[in-house]
Amino acid sequence: MMNLTKIQMLPAREQVASILRSSILTGGISKGQSITLDSIGEQVGMSRTPVREAFQILANEGLIELRQNRCAIVKGISEEAIKDHYEMRILLETEAFRRACTHMNDQILEAIIQINKQGKRAKEAGDTQAYNIANQAFHMTIWEAAGSEKLKSFLSLLWNGLSMNRLVTAQEYAAISLAEHDQMVEKLIEKDYEGACHIMREHIIRSMNSTLSNFK
Template identity: 30%
Template sequence: MNPDGAGRRPPTAQQFVLAELRRAITTGRLRPGAPIRQDALAEELQVSRVPLREALKTLEGEGLVTHQAHKGYCVATLSLDDLREVYRIRELLEEEAVRRAVVRLTDADLDRLEAVQGDVERAAAAGDVLAMATANRVFHMTLFDCAGMPRLARLIRTLWDSTDAYRSMYYGDGGNRERVVKEHRATLDALRRRAADEAVATLNVHRDHAVTELRSLLPASP
């Protein structure tokens, strides 16, 4: 399918570790708030602590882990306020991305989006939570990349990452999966008609619902 398939190990150890850690955090295998024991992790991943620490520094920059000198790293925990803040910032940035994308979308772009939407619908039908999360993400990022603003896209990507640990739970519910499918359809339709306001609105509805749902999933008082 893809030339450098998902299983191919990256050229450097820190890139490998980075990918592994990101997955572990965004899928929830490393729980929010959990301390990161460097020695144990390094041994588990079969690398020394040096590349591990560099990967952690990258993740710290992205807000997925926190660090205190001489105390170590922890998987970041988001308070309700943090979550709301992230979603508000996403709203600002994604609106811009969509508006730029709308006026630049080619037919090929729309075809790609349609194809990805196919993946989303298949995952939703199959009830495959992980595939759903991945395809949904690809759908949005594909759209945002069309804005032709690489830095903006990167920022948005980072914001998504920082809440992935919580978002995965969202797709556990079949109703939510159906909802996402419908909302994507509405977005695609608006994009085809170059209706920017409408496209932005559908995404905002989507986000608002997600943040509402996530409130109930948050730890009691972080």
């Protein structure tokens, strides 16, 4: 594992919610499947408390139905629900990026550049887990720079990590994601903030289409 200790991370409950949300959105966990606090906690290496809180988050989103005995049933998800999820991300994350651009300075830009370099090192090392962490940090740094705790909170609840599909490997997907991050960084360096926001929007649209491809 590469040394990525200085980058930002979501709170534990939101990390678990993100992992489960991504698996449900991509069809990794199917409709009607039962999941338990203990089984999920064991798989993600966390205690029951953040897993229980993650279950509540996903129940509020309508993705799972809570049951007794510390378990939940995965509810069906439609293409329309997936589109709605990503359309909310498009609206909120492009707004966060727009706000971040109004606050852009050398310190913020350097932080984004350094995190992007960490993503490159992870990708070159073939370390998918490290790339997932760097990918999350890239987006979170932008949310933080937006200067809105409310916006950051909403985006944290929508985060679902890399939007994998069954047609590409994790390494191939990381390469696609990283190339788009590179384009955003280039636009920021050039102070083409409108161009950077446009690439972010297309980045999330591509993620949505990738997720939807799992349902075809």
